[in-house]
Amino acid sequence: MNVEAWLNQLIRWNTRFITPIVYKTKFSGEAIVFLGGGTWQLTGILAAKKLGLDIVLIDSSATSIGVKFADHVLIRNDFDIPSILQYLAQLSLKIIGVVAIVSDIGQLPAAKLRNALGLPGIQPDIIQAFIEKSKQRESWDSAFLPNPKWRSFNNLNEATDYLHHTNHFPLIIKPVDSAGSRGISVLQNRSDIDTALKKAFQTSHAKKVIIEEYIHGTEFAIETFSHKKNVFVLAISQKNKVPGTDNTVASELYTPTYSDSVLKQMTTLVTNALTALNYSDGPAHTEILLTPKNECFLVETGARGGGFMVADGIVPLASGFDLATATVLSAIGIDFEFQPPNIVRPYLLRFIPSQPGTIKSYSGFDAFNDHPNVLTSPIVEIGTHCSNPICDAHRVCYLLSYGNTYEEAKLHADNGEKIIKFQYE
Numbered sequence: 326m327n328v329e330a331w332l333n334q335l336i337r338w339n340t341r342f343i344t345p346i347v348y349k350t351k352f353s354g355e356a357i358v359f360l361g362g363g364t365w366q367l368t369g370i371l372a373a374k375k376l377g378l379d380i381v382l383i384d385s386s387a388t389s390i391g392v393k394f395a396d397h398v399l400i401r402n403d404f405d406i407p408s409i410l411q412y413l414a415q416l417s418l419k420i421i422g423v424v425a426i427v428s429d430i431g432q433l434p435a436a437k438l439r440n441a442l443g444l445p446g447i448q449p450d451i452i453q454a455f456i457e458k459s460k461q462r463e464s465w466d467s468a469f470l471p472n473p474k475w476r477s478f479n480n481l482n483e484a485t486d487y488l489h490h491t492n493h494f495p496l497i498i499k500p501v502d503s504a505g506s507r508g509i510s511v512l513q514n515r516s517d518i519d520t521a522l523k524k525a526f527q528t529s530h531a532k533k534v535i536i537e538e539y540i541h542g543t544e545f546a547i548e549t550f551s552h553k554k555n556v557f558v559l560a561i562s563q564k565n566k567v568p569g570t571d572n573t574v575a576s577e578l579y580t581p582t583y584s585d586s587v588l589k590q591m592t593t594l595v596t597n598a599l600t601a602l603n604y605s606d607g608p609a610h611t612e613i614l615l616t617p618k619n620e621c622f623l624v625e626t627g628a629r630g631g632g633f634m635v636a637d638g639i640v641p642l643a644s645g646f647d648l649a650t651a652t653v654l655s656a657i658g659i660d661f662e663f664q665p666p667n668i669v670r671p672y673l674l675r676f677i678p679s680q681p682g683t684i685k686s687y688s689g690f691d692a693f694n695d696h697p698n699v700l701t702s703p704i705v706e707i708g709t710h711c712s713n714p715i716c717d718a719h720r721v722c723y724l725l726s727y728g729n730t731y732e733e734a735k736l737h738a739d740n741g742e743k744i745i746k747f748q749y750e
Contacts, residue, residue, distance in 0.1 A: 328390045331702045332367055338700045339641040342670070346650050348661040352377035356418040357657060358438065359383070360404060360431035362391020364704075365632045369426030370394050372649040378657075379418060383409060404434030410441055422446065422657030426649070427632045429504040430530075432456050445658030447607060447628060454602050455628040458501045458535050461602065468601035470594065471622045475537035477501060481526055484534060488518045495539040498522060500529030504627065506716040511539060511571035542616040544624065546578060547595045548631060548640050550651055552663045554605045556596040559666050560643040561588055562635070567678050567714050574714050578639065579673040580731045587619055594621045604628060606655045608648060610635065633717060634674055638700065638725045644668050672727040673734040675742065676720040679711035682749030684721070689745035698737045700725045701745065711749070721747055 356379035359370055363384075370380055370391055382395035385402050392398050399412045413420060423438045423446065425431025436452040439445070454460040459477035466472055474493075478484035488496070498521045499509040508528025510521035525534040544566070548559040562578035581588060595611045610631040612624035630636025630648055640648045644666035654661050684707050693701050701724040705711070712719065722745060726737035 328364055328367070329393075331364075332371070334694070334700070334702070335368070335637060336371075339637075342645050343641050343647045344645045344664065346647050346654070346661050348654060348659055350659050354419060355379070355421045355657075356381050356396070356416075357422040357424065357653065358409075358413070358420060358435075359391065359395070360423070360425040360435050360438075361428040362389040362395065363428075364390060365427040365637065366391055367394070368637050368649040369424065369652055372647075373653045376650070376653060378421075378653075381413065381416065381418065381420070404431065404438075406434065406437050406441060409434075409438060413442075420444070422653070424653065424656035425629065426652060427630050427636055429456055429502075429627055429629065432628055446656055447604065451603050452628060455604075455626065456502050457531065457533075458499070458625050459533070461623075461625060462535070462537075464601050465598060465623055468597065470597055470601060471620070473497075473537040473540050473622055475535055477533060477535045479531070479533040481522060484522055484536065485518060487536065488512070488522070489515060493538060497537050497539050498525050499535055499537075500525050500531075501533045501535050502531050503528045504632075506570075506573045506575075507718075509573045509716075511573065540614045540616065540622050542614040542620075542622070544572070544575075545581065545591060545613050545615060546631060546635065547591060547611045547613065548635065548648075549595060549599065549609045549611065550646065550648065550666075551599060551604055551606050551609065552651075552655075554600075556599050556609075557663075557665050558592045558595070558668070559640045559646050559648065560635075560668060561591060562639060562674070570714060574678070574717060574719070575676065576678060577673060577675045578635065580643075580671040580734070582731065583615070587615070590619070590621055591615070594623065595626075598623055598626060602626070608636065608652050633676070633704075633720070634723050634725055638723075639672060639674055642672050642725065642727055643670055670727050671729070671731040671734050672725065673731065673738045675724045675726075675738045677722045677724075677742070677745070677747070678714040679705075679719045679721050680747075680749055681712055682710075684709045684711065685748040685750040687722070687745070687747045690722075692744050693741065696741075698726055698728060698734075699741045701741060 380395040425435040436449040544564040563581040565577040611626035646666040728734040
């Protein structure tokens with residue numbers, strides 16, 4: 326994957342749909358700190374540069390693509406706040422904001438750094454509930470919002486004992502603080518208890534897991550932007566899942582096929598969920614389940630845009646909203662003329678899941694360089710060793726399409742998938 330070529334292609338694509346955000350502040354010499362500079366952070370970094378801000382990047386890898394666009398770079402294997410503060414002091418810059426774009430792991434360090442520097446933005450006590458799912462569940466229970474039945478454990482023996490004595494299967498076991506479906510298992514019975522708990526505890530940074538009832542239904546992702554405590558919906562995506570992954574790994578996100586009344590029920594629930602977490606400003610990516618009886622249940626939320634082309638592709642396409650620029654302006658405390666987005670374009674985002682083997686070659690992508698209705702790109706390099714999909718990272722490419730109807734968008738994606746080929750060895 327040539328990330329710079331992909332980025333240029335994405336910018337040209339999004340320019341067709343985005344309505345520019347109007348703001349009055351002019352910048353000269355100010356800087357913003359980004360925690361993380363991977364592929365899905367790039368649109369935010371470029372938005373900040375376009376505003377005229379210097380970029381200070383804190384990342385664990387010197388080969389991160391964001392390094393090429395940053396003015397100052399600190400490479401660290403952790404987000405140690407005292408070390409970062411010492412580095413920033415040496416730069417003698419006017420730091421006016423800290424942000425972790427489309428990154429769960431950077432959210433709490435970013436909030437702590439903002440707090441230490443006296444900068445605007447969501448503070449650590451609020452962010453904690455976004456990165457630790459048990460705290461989310463507690464807040465939503467207190468607000469009488471629809472949660473699955475759940476319990477959390479920070480002790481392996483206690484979690485094991487609970488599962489050996491419960492009769493309520495199936496259950497979902499997951500880390501309280503992971504993203505991208507990592508470490509999640511669906512437990513149908515007691516036969517895989519040890520394996521599921523081991524995976525969840527090993528994936529959790531906090532070494533804590535949550536066990537919750539399995540809700541049968543259709544999953545949705547709802548992208549929002551909060552502005553002065555008002556929640557605005559940017560996109561509602563219905564999900565299909567990769568077969569054989571216990572409905573944990575998404576294969577498609579697309580314009581919903583449900584009635585307006587059902588969609589209104591979802592957006593009301595998401596608004597109430599974010600309000601219960603005291604989230605006042607910035608992007609959020611929230612997942613909910615809709616049962617066959619049209620009952621909604623909260624899955625989880627993150628104080629960030631969705632990764633894997635959700636924030637970068639779906640939001641601009643579906644609503645015309647410049648989420649990257651809005652997120653940066655919010656992070657530096659600059660007000661702007663907020664125009665509530667209008668969701669107008671049916672879309673489909675499809676992922677091609679990985680297969681066991683090593684990527685030998687791929688082809689077909691050049692056919693879409695100037696396609697008016699399809700944006701596609703590989704998201705792996707030749708030589709990448711792949712496995713069967715068990716989390717969202719196990720994808721080899723995406724196709725984002727749109728049309729006048731969902732059926733038209735799907736037809737564009739179907740035709741595109743016939744052209745794209747991956748060769749494994």
